Amino acid sequence: MKDTVVSQLNPQPYHSPSRLAVGQPPIGIDIGGTKINAAVVRHNPATGEDELISLLNSPTPTDSETFLNTLVDMIQKLNAEHSVSAVGISTAGVVDSIHGRILGSTGNMPALKNIANLKELLEAKTGLPVHVENDANAAAYGEWRCGAAKGSQNMFAITLGTGVGMGIVFNGQMYRGSHFYAGEGGHIAIAHKRERKCTCGRWDCWEAFASGTGLQITAEQTLEAAPETAQQEFKAKYCENGKVTTYAVIAAWKDNNHIGQQIIDDWHNHIAVGLSSLINVMDPDMIVVGGGLAQFVDFELLLERTRERSMSDAFQLVPAALGNHAGIVGAAYLALESQPEPLA
Amino acid sequence: MKDTVVSQLNPQPYHSPSRLAVGQPPIGIDIGGTKINAAVVRHNPATGEDELISLLNSPTPTDSETFLNTLVDMIQKLNAEHSVSAVGISTAGVVDSIHGRILGSTGNMPALKNIANLKELLEAKTGLPVHVENDANAAAYGEWRCGAAKGSQNMFAITLGTGVGMGIVFNGQMYRGSHFYAGEGGHIAIAHKRERKCTCGRWDCWEAFASGTGLQITAEQTLEAAPETAQQEFKAKYCENGKVTTYAVIAAWKDNNHIGQQIIDDWHNHIAVGLSSLINVMDPDMIVVGGGLAQFVDFELLLERTRERSMSDAFQLVPAALGNHAGIVGAAYLALESQPEPLA
Numbered sequence: 212m213k214d215t216v217v218s219q220l221n222p223q224p225y226h227s228p229s230r231l232a233v234g235q236p237p238i239g240i241d242i243g244g245t246k247i248n249a250a251v252v253r254h255n256p257a258t259g260e261d262e263l264i265s266l267l268n269s270p271t272p273t274d275s276e277t278f279l280n281t282l283v284d285m286i287q288k289l290n291a292e293h294s295v296s297a298v299g300i301s302t303a304g305v306v307d308s309i310h311g312r313i314l315g316s317t318g319n320m321p322a323l324k325n326i327a328n329l330k331e332l333l334e335a336k337t338g339l340p341v342h343v344e345n346d347a348n349a350a351a352y353g354e355w356r357c358g359a360a361k362g363s364q365n366m367f368a369i370t371l372g373t374g375v376g377m378g379i380v381f382n383g384q385m386y387r388g389s390h391f392y393a394g395e396g397g398h399i400a401i402a403h404k405r406e407r408k409c410t411c412g413r414w415d416c417w418e419a420f421a422s423g424t425g426l427q428i429t430a431e432q433t434l435e436a437a438p439e440t441a442q443q444e445f446k447a448k449y450c451e452n453g454k455v456t457t458y459a460v461i462a463a464w465k466d467n468n469h470i471g472q473q474i475i476d477d478w479h480n481h482i483a484v485g486l487s488s489l490i491n492v493m494d495p496d497m498i499v500v501g502g503g504l505a506q507f508v509d510f511e512l513l514l515e516r517t518r519e520r521s522m523s524d525a526f527q528l529v530p531a532a533l534g535n536h537a538g539i540v541g542a543a544y545l546a547l548e549s550q551p552e553p554l555a
Numbered sequence: 556m557k558d559t560v561v562s563q564l565n566p567q568p569y570h571s572p573s574r575l576a577v578g579q580p581p582i583g584i585d586i587g588g589t590k591i592n593a594a595v596v597r598h599n600p601a602t603g604e605d606e607l608i609s610l611l612n613s614p615t616p617t618d619s620e621t622f623l624n625t626l627v628d629m630i631q632k633l634n635a636e637h638s639v640s641a642v643g644i645s646t647a648g649v650v651d652s653i654h655g656r657i658l659g660s661t662g663n664m665p666a667l668k669n670i671a672n673l674k675e676l677l678e679a680k681t682g683l684p685v686h687v688e689n690d691a692n693a694a695a696y697g698e699w700r701c702g703a704a705k706g707s708q709n710m711f712a713i714t715l716g717t718g719v720g721m722g723i724v725f726n727g728q729m730y731r732g733s734h735f736y737a738g739e740g741g742h743i744a745i746a747h748k749r750e751r752k753c754t755c756g757r758w759d760c761w762e763a764f765a766s767g768t769g770l771q772i773t774a775e776q777t778l779e780a781a782p783e784t785a786q787q788e789f790k791a792k793y794c795e796n797g798k799v800t801t802y803a804v805i806a807a808w809k810d811n812n813h814i815g816q817q818i819i820d821d822w823h824n825h826i827a828v829g830l831s832s833l834i835n836v837m838d839p840d841m842i843v844v845g846g847g848l849a850q851f852v853d854f855e856l857l858l859e860r861t862r863e864r865s866m867s868d869a870f871q872l873v874p875a876a877l878g879n880h881a882g883i884v885g886a887a888y889l890a891l892e893s894q895p896e897p898l899a
Contacts, residue, residue, distance in 0.1 A: 381725060381730065386725065388867075389709045392835075392869075393837055393838035394836065395836065396835065400864060401744060401746070403764075413864055481747065488744050491739040491742045492737065492743060492836060494736035495732065522736050523732075525734045
């Protein structure tokens with residue numbers, strides 16, 4: 212059934228040379244719902260690797276003024292130490308990264324509500340060029356630049372967490388679509404009969420099945436459908452206060468509990484259905500899976516299930532390599548590359 | 556629920572200038588299951604439009620030798636008349652368009668089974684540069700170059716026929732993925748519980764619902780579920796020999812028959828679920844819907860259903876403009892553009 216792939220558009224590693232090695236290094240800042248992380252990203256000639264230095268962090272303020280001041284303080288501190296070239300910011304929300312404006316809602320970050328023009332504000336206060344990027348995009352770019360997808364021509368990165376995030380690199384460039392809405396892969400539909408509502412308000416989004424939230428719903432439904440005695444055994448053994456959490460499911464799965472295995476098996480199927488749809492449209496050479504839940508993914512099983520549904524089987528499916536730092540690294544790289552290249 | 560789109564990456568029409576206006580024109584050839592169509596594609600300075608001239612056609616031979624000779628004859632005839640610059644070929648199957656090789660199966664074209672290296676063979680026999688492209692890609696490129704999607708930055712074209720074809724143009728370039736498998740949008744999954752088998756052997760592909768084949772299955776299932784009297788009325792009024800064809804459904808729909816309306820409504824939902832998934836991943840500014848079944852699409856209804864599921868509503872959804880000629884035009888353009896640019 213599977214066609215044989217006999218050639219590849221670009222069999223050579225696909226990378227324009229890193230600009231980290233020359234000139235001043237950039238700052239990368241990752242704005243999360245609870246914490247802001249900032250660091251300088253530089254190339255270490257001794258190890259040949261890129262590295263984060265002077266990592267700073269702070270709780271994410273909820274009011275806009277404190278929030279902005281926190282960012283400015285971090286930038287100024289890092290700049291004083293390292294004399295940086297540019298600042299890259301990774302944030303939730305749809306981001307117009309040309310103008311550095313945040314479009315639409317940013318969920319759990321009230322401070323960003325009144326700050327649409329983040330780039331402009333920070334540039335005025337710090338005198339440094341600022342690039343703002345959607346967090347899933349920044350993480351994907353980080354993994355592509357110096358993480359698990361180095362050398363890939365066409366890749367996408369999936370983040371499995373409370374939701375499902377996605378960032379895309381085509382032909383060695385961040386792909387943002389026509390209106391910065393590209394990569395909302397979490398919201399492709401994997402059902403069409405109103406089976407499960409997504410937190411976005413739409414029905415049957417991939418995220419409603421493959422995310423942590425989705426896994427939990429699958430767990431509850433599977434448990435409810437199980438015989439009473441098996442249910443009670445499961446709850447007594449793995450659940451605290453009768454609560455069916457992701458942790459409970461993972462514990463049951465690791466313990467070879469039948470219900471736990473069923474839930475995790477279904478979860479892998481859910482992830483695979485979405486992944487293979489994305490593969491069939493985009494034909495990537497590499498797919499990176501990261502996020503808090505990636506640690507529970509059985510990559511061998513996921514690859515098998517994904518291949519069953521994919522037209523090409525020439526892709527690699529790999530765990531993310533940069534962990535929580537992917538957004539910082541990606542944003543820093545994008546900030547650096549948005550600046551004119553220094554003369555050699 | 557819908558975020559407001561306040562900006563666009565590239566609000567200007569996105570087109571490198573057409574090279575048709577200068578130098579010798581290319582030939583475009585569309586190889587179909589039953590017919591081969593060939594023509595010269597040129598720019599008409601009098602009308603300011605691109606046009607097909609000297610359209611030739613022939614039944615598609617089933618043996619490889621006659622097939623090749625037919626192509627060579629067509630090319631030589633058109634070249635003798637118009638002194639052409641290059642030949643573009645649009646064909647079913649996954650095509651390595653760098654090397655002009657056909658990878659994997661080409662379904663209903665037995666003649667192509669033993670001709671993997673189509674480019675090489677035709678170049679040797681005609682002395683002209685040949686470019687071979689997947690038919691859905693060529694059709695999309697044709698619509699982008701001089702059809703319904705002119706000026707678009709990121710677009711995709713869907714062909715609703717026996718199957719569902721797809722071609723993608725990103726940043727003004729044909730997008731083929733890493734192994735020429737991109738654009739198999741017909742095989743994204745719109746269900747995950749083994750609801751309907753696709754002709755590709757996989758389960759629940761979009762094509763199994765949105766194509767003509769899919770529409771027919773939906774029709775049969777809907778009819779079976781209807782009350783006996785309504786079934787009999789439907790069959791007596793719209794079906795020849797009791798057969799539930801697409802034509803019967805369309806006739807019933809146009810006649811405001813309740814079952815016919817239900818089927819066509821479901822079909823629009825099926826198309827919309829797949830379209831919105833593609834939109835959420837790719838954020839195009841334009842989507843072109845063509846193919847034999849496009850004439851039955853209610854574009855207003857489809858747009859409404861698609862928007863309900865899409866993160867961005869800034870796309871245009873338009874019917875294809877070039878009809879059966881899209882593949883010829885697209886292949887001709889791609890052949891021309893694969894050649895070095897003539898000196899001004």
